[in-house]
Amino acid sequence: MTSLRQSGIDQLLLTGDISNSKDLLPRLGDLHSRLAIPIRFVLGNHDYYGSSIEEVRSATNHFCEKREGLSYLGSCSPIPLTDRTVLIGCDGWADARFGTYAKTTVRLNDFLQIENLRGLDHKSLGLRLQELGDKEADSLQKHLQAVLPRFRHLIILTHVPPFEEACWYQGKAGHPDWSPFFSCWATGNLLRKTFMKYPRHHATVLCGHTHYAGVARILPNLIVRTGRAIYRQPEIQDPIIEIW
Ligand SMILES: [Fe+2]
Secondary structure, X not given: OHHHHHHOOOOEEXXXXXXXXXXXXXXXXXXXXXXXXXXXXXXXXXXXXXXXXXXXXXHHHHHHHOOXXXXXXXXXXXXXXXXXXXXXXXXXXXXXXXXXXXXXXXXXXXXXXXXXXXXXXHHHHHHHHHHHHHHHHHHHHXXXXXXXXXXXXXXXXXXXXXXXXXXXXXXXXXXXXXXXXXXXXXXXXXXXXXXXXXXXXXXXXXXXXXXXXXXXXXEOOEEEEEOOOOOOOOOOOOOOOOOO
8 A cells, every 4th residue: 555655656457356255345445545546447256256246246336336436447437548548448257268178177266266156067167157258248349339439549457368368377378278267268359350440549458367467469559468466465567558
């Protein structure tokens, strides 16, 4: 909190995994009241631990309704930053499509801690993860349709890297066993198609989830910055984002 205050930032962007379902809203409320600057965020898989996706999102929306400047980008309207730059977001969901889901032996705490994923066999879990990824892409598509006619530069917050090239682990991007759970094909497919279709628009995607930092240039006009994370040691990421 002290380093955030001393940094002189005028708004805070959080790309998810803020806490767990029990502590999420108290922590957001504490940050919001103590920093007294706009806080824009998406949620990550950890934020749903101990509950369901629907319940956490509903409670988060209700919580933000009463607090000006605290914005859950998964649900709220796009936020203009300048005449040309707009901020949008979606949580994203690792959708078991990158890597080799059928063969992986990786199992995450998500599958015990999040009600929507509990008690499923491997095949059913894979289908559920795909369904969640598709819903995130639908949500992102609605935001994109709303802002593309008016804004040329989009800053997009999401939790899960939307490309395997942005799924960093110790300096390398992508791993067949881990990529199914650390990248979202559905949102990435949408972003790639969209920014190929709109070559004069630019998008900067900010994400997290993998705990390792890296920058991936997917297209000349589409760049993905993945932030670093260490448990219980939040830090300000590379603040250099071009705002037009
Ligand atoms: Fe995560």
